[in-house]
């Protein structure tokens with residue numbers, strides 16, 4: 001990095017986003033952490049980051065990514081504090097499982113808003129600034145479910161396929177300037193989002209959390225291992241680097257072979 005990159009990571013108080021925020025901060029970036037509110041858990045993450053990486057190198061933006069006005073404020077606030085947004089990592093996401101004909105309407109709307117529309121709002125807010133400075137890296141956290149489907153994830157699969165499509169359009173529209181847009185497509189990563197699904201399976205099948213955890217990975221992920229937030233972070237830092245300047249419009253699986261089947 002010639003100067004510190006200014007990086008927003010949405011949904012970065014837990015799971016994959018937290019791992020990615022650590023990876024960027026360790027690489028010398030200034031980081032904007034994000035969650036819907038600055039609650040106790042978010043305060044704790046912010047303090048830890050400031051202690052580790054320097055008080056002036058980390059800020060927290062309270063922003064519901066499903067609200068375009070709040071996303072615009074997060075981006076303009078970052079420019080005010082750090083001077084630019086160089087890397088936008090759009091990671092915030094939610095899940096709900098149900099068969100398609102029983103899928104609650106409000107859950108459908110919520111997942112499309114948080115997992116898909118938010119990605120458009122972020123690009124809409126950040127891209128004009130990236131075009132003006134002739135540099136930008138947009139990294140959208142999609143999923144293997146942006147490439148293939150699983151049962152009982154109608155809204156999530158629809159949203160993540162949408163994220164991959166939006167990533168390609170953005171990449172084509174920025175292909176001749178120094179901006180790239182890619183999607184990372186994780187397989188199973190053991191985070192709160194997945195732990196919730198494992199607990200639900202254990203309750204439904206009358207089995208233990210550990211038993212369902214083992215079965216969950218065995219069903220889909222040939223490596224038989226969870227991928228980690230640190231591995232997602234390392235890929236994101238690479239995608240933000242000069243070495244990755246010619247990688248754009250791609251959906252990159254990190255899935256232990258899931259989508260090779």
Ligand code: NAD
Pocket residue numbers: 010011012013014015016017034035036063064065066091092093094114141142143144185186187188189190191192193194
């Ligand atoms: P997680 O629940 O730990 O993290 C999601 C984060 O997003 C949380 O910190 C949450 O507070 C935040 N968030 C939710 N709604 C928000 C909103 N409206 N505004 C701002 N922040 C919001 O889950 P995770 O597994 O780390 O998920 C991160 C991303 O990775 C998601 O987009 C998810 O779809 C994707 N993903 C996860 C897996 C996996 O196996 N864990 C696999 C593929 C893709």
